[in-house]
Amino acid sequence: MFDQKSTPITKSQYLQYLRCNNAFHLVKDGIVPKPSSASYGGYLEWGDFLKLCRDQFSDATSIDKTLEKEESFQKTEKLILEKKSIFHAHLRFKEFVSTVEYLEYDNEREGWILWDFRPIGSIKQDIMRSLYFHKQVAEGMSLNILGYKLIRIQTKYIYPGGPIQPEDYLLIEDITPRMESELGTRADEWNQFQEELERTKGQTVLYSFLDSKPSCRSLKTCLSPIHCAKGKENAKEIFDFRDSSELAKQWFALGYESYESVPDSELTPIQKIQKQAHITGDIYFDRKSFETYLSNVTKSVAFLDFESINPYLPLYPQTRPFQHVPYLYSLHIWDRENDTLIHKTYLHKDLETDPRVPVMAQLQKDLPPGITVFSFNDFFEKLIIQEAAEAYPEFLEFWERVKSMFIDLAMPFKKLWIYHPGQNGKASLKEILPCFSTESHGGLSIREGQDANYQYLRLIKKQVTAEEKKRVLEDLIAYCKLDSYGLFLIYRMLQERLSVI
Numbered sequence: 055m056f057d058q059k060s061t062p063i064t065k066s067q068y069l070q071y072l073r074c075n076n077a078f079h080l081v082k083d084g085i086v087p088k089p090s091s092a093s094y095g096g097y098l099e100w101g102d103f104l105k106l107c108r109d110q111f112s113d114a115t116s117i118d119k120t121l122e123k124e125e126s127f128q129k130t131e132k133l134i135l136e137k138k139s140i141f142h143a144h145l146r147f148k149e150f151v152s153t154v155e156y157l158e159y160d161n162e163r164e165g166w167i168l169w170d171f172r173p174i175g176s177i178k179q180d181i182m183r184s185l186y187f188h189k190q191v192a193e194g195m196s197l198n199i200l201g202y203k204l205i206r207i208q209t210k211y212i213y214p215g216g217p218i219q220p221e222d223y224l225l226i227e228d229i230t231p232r233m234e235s236e237l238g239t240r241a242d243e244w245n246q247f248q249e250e251l252e253r254t255k256g257q258t259v260l261y262s263f264l265d266s267k268p269s270c271r272s273l274k275t276c277l278s279p280i281h282c283a284k285g286k287e288n289a290k291e292i293f294d295f296r297d298s299s300e301l302a303k304q305w306f307a308l309g310y311e312s313y314e315s316v317p318d319s320e321l322t323p324i325q326k327i328q329k330q331a332h333i334t335g336d337i338y339f340d341r342k343s344f345e346t347y348l349s350n351v352t353k354s355v356a357f358l359d360f361e362s363i364n365p366y367l368p369l370y371p372q373t374r375p376f377q378h379v380p381y382l383y384s385l386h387i388w389d390r391e392n393d394t395l396i397h398k399t400y401l402h403k404d405l406e407t408d409p410r411v412p413v414m415a416q417l418q419k420d421l422p423p424g425i426t427v428f429s430f431n432d433f434f435e436k437l438i439i440q441e442a443a444e445a446y447p448e449f450l451e452f453w454e455r456v457k458s459m460f461i462d463l464a465m466p467f468k469k470l471w472i473y474h475p476g477q478n479g480k481a482s483l484k485e486i487l488p489c490f491s492t493e494s495h496g497g498l499s500i501r502e503g504q505d506a507n508y509q510y511l512r513l514i515k516k517q518v519t520a521e522e523k524k525r526v527l528e529d530l531i532a533y534c535k536l537d538s539y540g541l542f543l544i545y546r547m548l549q550e551r552l553s554v555i
Contacts, residue, residue: 062151065187069180071247074269077277079259086278098515099367106220107171107205108141116141147194154188165198173366175209182233186240201230207375213368264307286311294479295325324470332475339551340471347466352426357386357541360438361506361534370408372445380438381409381510382530384538385420401531405514410442418452428541430483432462463541483540491543500533
């Protein structure tokens with residue numbers, strides 16, 4: 055029977071344990087709050103995806119999400135006794151509780167099939183672990199589990215327009231053979247979990263960043279360094295070393311707690327650059343590499359940034375699930391000889407229509423031919439234009455003209471041709487910009503691309519008031535504008551260094 059006095063252990067807690075048992079205990083014992091698992095925009099599409107999945111089954115009963123927990127458990131138990139297939143089934147055994155997307159009864163074989171619905175393109179390990187958790191709870195309730203099935207997204211699906219056809223969009227898989235092949239691994243994980251619960255029952259948990267297995271790779275991602283690395287919680291900076299991975303953990307075990315403390319003999323050339331910059335406070339600059347890197351740059355240059363949505367339920371014909379569809383760009387054009395900077399932007403405000411043609415048509419007009427185009431991680435910008443040209447051949451000539459003109463402004467920072475101690479090992483635009491200018495994304499309402507994606511999707515889904523829509527559109531333009539302006543500031547800084555060093 056379920057112990058009402060104990061704290062229920064959920065699937066998410068089990069998955070947390072498999073990532074880090076320190077974190078599992080910290081959350082379970084209420085020492086730190088549960089980490090947020092919310093992702094931008096997911097709930098905006100989940101309902102429609104869930105309906106497509108559920109429509110595959112004609113004879114099933116759904117547990118209403120508005121019911122109290124105890125009522126949900128009782129209703130599930132009643133339906134199980136009646137051998138009914140159940141959406142959102144609530145299971146419990148001892149201190150474990152589990153919610154299964156679909157619990158299907160197989161009349162012929164007199165047993166149950168566990169289903170999971172996931173808006174993803176590939177089968178990840180957490181899915182297998184989740185299904186194994188459901189299996190343990192269900193079998194604890196004496197249910198005969200026959201197999202495991204998954205509904206996910208067919209990533210090669212190309213949306214033709216009109217209502218999405220589930221038979222083309224959804225991929226329904228029987229993953230019982232894979233589960234059976236992995237049962238040994240899953241059983242070992244479960245047994246270790248049981249041993250951990252037994253070992254710590256009524257005991258004080260001793261937290262250790264080093265001894266806990268599995269555990270965080272980095273003290274910077276640790277849920278509570280004050281518990282897991284007591285007295286050394288400020289040793290995070292050794293985890294800022296580029297490409298350190300498990301090495302940083304070994305350094306921590308040896309007692310190294312700062313950049314200065316790690317011997318040069320332990321470091322790669324790039325890590326030595328970082329160490330020296332942090333000791334001296336000076337910016338590292340590899341003039342020779344930059345002279346080669348910028349040797350073919352035109353006198354006038356452009357700085358381009360796109361914002362896009364990548365819904366898993368395609369909105370526009372000839373797009374795939376998760377494909378990035380541009381709705382906004384910001385373009386700064388700098389004439390270095392005259393030191394003039396021009397800004398051009400386009401935001402697609404007609405939320406009922408496909409933004410690709412208007413975006414590309416305007417960009418084609420705004421971007422002067424034959425000039426260097428800088429983007430940050432330019433693979434994204436080039437992919438946006440290439441996919442638009444493949445869908446709309448009228449832009450193929452434009453794509454052929456511009457693709458060789460791109461230069462990735464992220465490359466020098468990734469390769470450490472330049473390094474500012476304030477970067478703390480990072481190479482993102484958000485981290486770099488405040489180090490080399492007075493500008494920062496910190497004062498904006500929208501501060502990252504994921505949020506921009508989410509906000510525009512909210513507009514499309516009509517999740518905003520008219521007043522809020524106006525504000526969101528303005529915020530999107532401001533965010534994208536700072537990204538391309540930031541590229542200009544960084545490039546100008548590089549040119550100034552080349553001219554004076």
